[in-house]
Amino acid sequence: MNQIDLSMQTNNSTPINKKIILSANIQEKNNFYSFPKHIHQSIEIYYFIEGSCKMDIGKETVMSEAGNIIIILTNTVHSFYLDSNISCRFIHIHFDPYKLSSIFMDKEVFNIDLSSILSSINSYYKLVADENMISLLFLIIDEVNDSNQFSETLCTLHLTELLIYFMKKENISSLFSTSKSNGTSNYVFLAFEYIKQNYSEKILISDIANYLNISSRYLRKLFYEATNLTVLQYINIYRINKSIDLMATTDNSLTDISLSVGLGDIQHFSRLFKNIIGINPSKYKNMLIQH
Incomplete structure (x- = not known):
């Protein structure tokens, strides 16, 4: 694998019209529905319109009712189940936090590192939705179902507004300031891509470090700072x-x-x-x- 020069990657941000939201829909489940424990790299948002459900998130059992929003962070084991035959209707959104974050990589323009802020939350966040948040959630659903040339851009803008509003509402705006550099973000993004392309083969940390033209020790440090996980994890x-x-x-x-x-x-x-x-x-x- 050829080494790369990260100095050539400092503008390697994601265009705002690229697909950030992986899926967004309104679902209805009933009759003791359950989905077993699973895990993913995307961030998951649930907004409960009607009914209730239980989720096992990490080591906690979380009860969710109409009006609640649950945000489940990346790499968190969780399940979803109903303990009655009563219907549960909800908005369900998956989005890629790393692509979303890369839109805001120019820290001279934006002072927001969404991935770092969201990763500061342990595994999930539960809150009561207000009218603004509900409106933004339904706008995302509308745009996902629209084939207009501006739909992807509007989806990203609505999602960003939703997350920033959430952070403001929950008084975590102090986390907006970040000391991470564009180069740091790029190294981690490119490490993700390397793993995505090579996961079916044997991967050594030194393989990724050599690909990025940095030391294994530096890669471990950057990766853990960005994800709260080791490279091997x-x-x-x-x-x-x-x-x-x-x-x-x-x-x-x-x-x-x-x-x-x-x-x-x-x-x-x-x-x-x-x-x-x-x-x-x-x-x-x-x-x-x-x-």
């Missing part, structure tokens, strides 16, 4: 995410899935899966089949 979580996708979308055996996500040994895969998700992969796959 992130790689393992990424691979487990991919294995869950494969369980849900293919008939591949667990051995084949383990190999395809770069974990090789099925025993190592099973131990790692259980450590992260809380149950072994065979049980999880059976839950998906029954679901």
Whole structure:
């Protein structure tokens, strides 16, 4: 893999009209619906319009009722379930925090590092929505369902306004100021991309560091500051995410899935899966089949 010069990457921000919101819709569940524990790199927003549900988020059980917003941060194990047959209707949004953050990489123009601010929250945030937040959530849904050439841009702007309004409302605006440099952000973004492209193969921290033309020690420092995870923890979580996708979308055996996500040994895969998700992969796959 060729080394790269990060001095050439300082303007490597995401255009505002690129897809930041991965999915946004209104869903309705009932009759003791449940979705098993899972984990992902996106940030998830729920706004409950009617009814209620329970979520296991990390080690907590969180009750959500109509009018509540739940924001679930990246790399957080969580599940969703109803403990009655009463319907639960909610807005559900997934967005890529790293792409969103990269829009604001020019700190001479913006003094906001959204990823750093959001990652300061441990695993989730729960609040009562007000009229402004509800309006922005429905505007996002409207734009996602619109094919207009400005829809992606408006989605990003509405999402950004929602998050900034949330931070203002919850009095965490003091976190707007950040000491991280554009180069730091770029190194971490490019490390994400390297993992995305190479997760099915053996990855050493030195491989990523050599690709970025920095030391392994410096990479570890930057990566942990940006994600609150070690590089290895992130790689393992990424691979487990991919294995869950494969369980849900293919008939591949667990051995084949383990190999395809770069974990090789099925025993190592099973131990790692259980450590992260809380149950072994065979049980999880059976839950998906029954679901």
